[in-house]
Amino acid sequence: MGNATVDKSADKSADKSDKSEKEKSESKEKDLGGLKTADAQPLVFERSGKLFARAKEHIPGGVNSPVRSCKSVGVDPIFMANADGPHIYDEDKNCYLDYVGSWGAMILGHCHPRVMEAIETAVRRGTSYGAPCRAEVEIAELLCSMVPSMEMVRMVNSGTEACMSAIRLARAFTKRSLIVKFDGCYHGHADSFLVKAGSGLATLGISSSPGVPEELTKLTISLPYNDVDALREAFAKKGDDIAAIIVEPILGNAGIIEPTDEFIKCMTGLCKDTGALLIYDEVMTGFRVAMGGAQERQSVKPDLSCFGKVIGGGLPVGAYGGRKDIMEHIAPQGSVYQAGTLSGNPLAMAAGLAQLRFLKANKPHERLAEITEMLAKGIVEIGEKLSVPIQVAHVPGMLSFFFTDKQVTDFAGAQKCDTELFAKVWRGLIERGIYWPPSQFESAFVSIIHSKADIRQTLEAFEGSLKEATAKSK
Numbered sequence: 001m002g003n004a005t006v007d008k009s010a011d012k013s014a015d016k017s018d019k020s021e022k023e024k025s026e027s028k029e030k031d032l033g034g035l036k037t038a039d040a041q042p043l044v045f046e047r048s049g050k051l052f053a054r055a056k057e058h059i060p061g062g063v064n065s066p067v068r069s070c071k072s073v074g075v076d077p078i079f080m081a082n083a084d085g086p087h088i089y090d091e092d093k094n095c096y097l098d099y100v101g102s103w104g105a106m107i108l109g110h111c112h113p114r115v116m117e118a119i120e121t122a123v124r125r126g127t128s129y130g131a132p133c134r135a136e137v138e139i140a141e142l143l144c145s146m147v148p149s150m151e152m153v154r155m156v157n158s159g160t161e162a163c164m165s166a167i168r169l170a171r172a173f174t175k176r177s178l179i180v181k182f183d184g185c186y187h188g189h190a191d192s193f194l195v196k197a198g199s200g201l202a203t204l205g206i207s208s209s210p211g212v213p214e215e216l217t218k219l220t221i222s223l224p225y226n227d228v229d230a231l232r233e234a235f236a237k238k239g240d241d242i243a244a245i246i247v248e249p250i251l252g253n254a255g256i257i258e259p260t261d262e263f264i265k266c267m268t269g270l271c272k273d274t275g276a277l278l279i280y281d282e283v284m285t286g287f288r289v290a291m292g293g294a295q296e297r298q299s300v301k302p303d304l305s306c307f308g309k310v311i312g313g314g315l316p317v318g319a320y321g322g323r324k325d326i327m328e329h330i331a332p333q334g335s336v337y338q339a340g341t342l343s344g345n346p347l348a349m350a351a352g353l354a355q356l357r358f359l360k361a362n363k364p365h366e367r368l369a370e371i372t373e374m375l376a377k378g379i380v381e382i383g384e385k386l387s388v389p390i391q392v393a394h395v396p397g398m399l400s401f402f403f404t405d406k407q408v409t410d411f412a413g414a415q416k417c418d419t420e421l422f423a424k425v426w427r428g429l430i431e432r433g434i435y436w437p438p439s440q441f442e443s444a445f446v447s448i449i450h451s452k453a454d455i456r457q458t459l460e461a462f463e464g465s466l467k468e469a470t471a472k473s474k
C-alpha cells in the first residue's frame with residue numbers, strides 16, 4: 001500500500017453531524033493529519049487483480065459498464081470495497097480522493113448521513129411494492145418545485161430509460177420521426193442515441209454499435225455541438241420531420257464543453273418555430289450545476305427534461321418530465337406506453353428525496369462552485385508553471401482538463417487533445433491517491449464534501465504526476 005493510504009476514521013467527523021458545509025470543510029481540513037501524496041508510490045492491486053481475473057470469466061470484459069474498464073488509461077479496473085465522504089477505498093485498502101462520485105450521483109459525498117438514514121428507515125418497510133407509495137408523490141412534488149419547466153414527471157430507473165422514453169413521447173406528441181442530437185453527447189445506450197455518442201463509446205473509439213439497425217440510425221441526425229449553421233441547415237432541410245432536439249445543455253460526455261449563447265438561442269428558436277420539442281438531458285447537470293440544473297443557469301424552459309444520477313442519491317433512478325400537455329400523453333393517462341416494475345421504488349425514492357431535500361435546504365451550490373473553481377485555477381497555474389498547454393473546463397461540481405493549446409468547443413476538438421498524456425497523468429494521479437475518471441471524454445465530479453485541503457492535495461498530486469508524465473515523454 002502506498003502513502004496514499006489514510007485512516008478512514010480521520011475523516012468521519014467531517015460529515016456525520018448537522019454542521020454547515022463551511023464548518024464541515026473547515027473541520028475536515030484539520031483532520032487530514034498524516035496524509036502525504038506528493039510523491040508517487042506504486043500501489044498494490046493484488047486483490048483487485050484477482051477479482052478482475054474472476055470477473056472476466058463470467059462478466060463481459062470483467063465490468064458491468066464499459067467506462068469502468070480503465071482500458072483507455074492502460075490499466076486494469078480497480079475494484080472498490082467501500083467509500084466515505086470524499087474518499088473511496090479499493091479491495092487492497094488503497095484510499096483515494098474520489099472525483100468519479102459514482103459518475104455524478106454522489107453530490108453530497110459518500111455515505112451522507114441523511115441519505116443513509118433515509119435508506120435504513122425505508123428498507124425496514126420493505127424493498128419494493130409494485131404499487132404506488134407516498135414517497136413517489138413527495139418526490140414528484142419536490143422535483144416540480146425545484147425545476148420550473150417541470151409540471152409533471154415520471155420516475156424511471158436510469159438516465160437511459162429517461163432519455164429513451166422522452167424521445168418516444170416527443171415522437172408521439174409531434175407525430176414526427178427524426179431526432180437531432182449532437183456529436184459527443186451521450187443520452188444512454190438506447191439504439192437511437194448510439195450515433196457519434198460520447199462517454200464510453202468515445203473512450204473506446206467506437207462511434208456507434210453493431211446491433212443498432214441502420215434503419216433506426218437514419219432517424220437520428222447527429223450534428224457538431226455549438227455549430228449553429230449545421231443546425232439551421234438540418235432544420236431547413238428536414239424541419240417538418242424533426243420531433244425533437246435532445247441535448248446535453250452542458251456537454252459532459254466528451255469532457256466538458258459549454259454551449260455558446262448563440263447555440264442555445266438557435267436551439268430554442270428553431271424548436272419554437274418548427275414545433276419540434278426541446279429536450280434537455282440533465283442527467284449529469286441536474287441539481288448539480290445549479291439547484292434547477294443547467295436550464296436555470298441558461299434561463300431556458302425546455303419542453304421536456306431528463307434526469308438521473310443526483311436524483312437517486314446513489315440508487316438506480318431516472319426521471320423525465322416537463323410540460324403538462326405533453327406529459328399527459330403518457331400511459332395510463334394517454335396512450336404512449338412506458339412502464340417499469342421497479343419504477344418509483346421506495347428505497348430509491350427515499351434516497352433521492354433525502355439527497356434533494358438536503359440540497360434544497362442547504363443550497364450548497366455556491367460553495368460547490370467555489371471549490372470547483374479553486375481546482376480549475378490550480379490546474380491552469382500548474383500548466384503555466386510547467387509550460388504544458390492545458391485547457392480546463394468547469395461548471396459547479398464538474399471539471400475536465402484537455403491537453404491542448406486550443407479551446408475545445410466540440411467533440412472533434414476534444415478528440416484532437418493529447419489523450420496519451422491524459423492517460424499518463426491519470427496513472428500518476430492514481431499512484432498519488434486521486435481517483436479521477438479514467439477517460440479523457442468524461443467529466444470529473446466534485447462533491448460538496450470535498451474540502452479546500454482535499455483540493456490542495458489533488459493539485460499537489462496533479463503537479464507531481466504532470467511533471468513525471470512530461471519528463472518521461474521528453
Ligand SMILES: Cc1ncc(COP(=O)(O)O)c(C=O)c1O
Pocket residue numbers: 103157158159160161163186187188189199248252253281282283284308309318
Ligand atoms: C447526459 C447523460 N444522459 C444519459 C445518461 C445515461 O444514464 P444511465 O447511465 O443512468 O443510464 C448519462 C450517463 O452517464 C449521461 O451522462
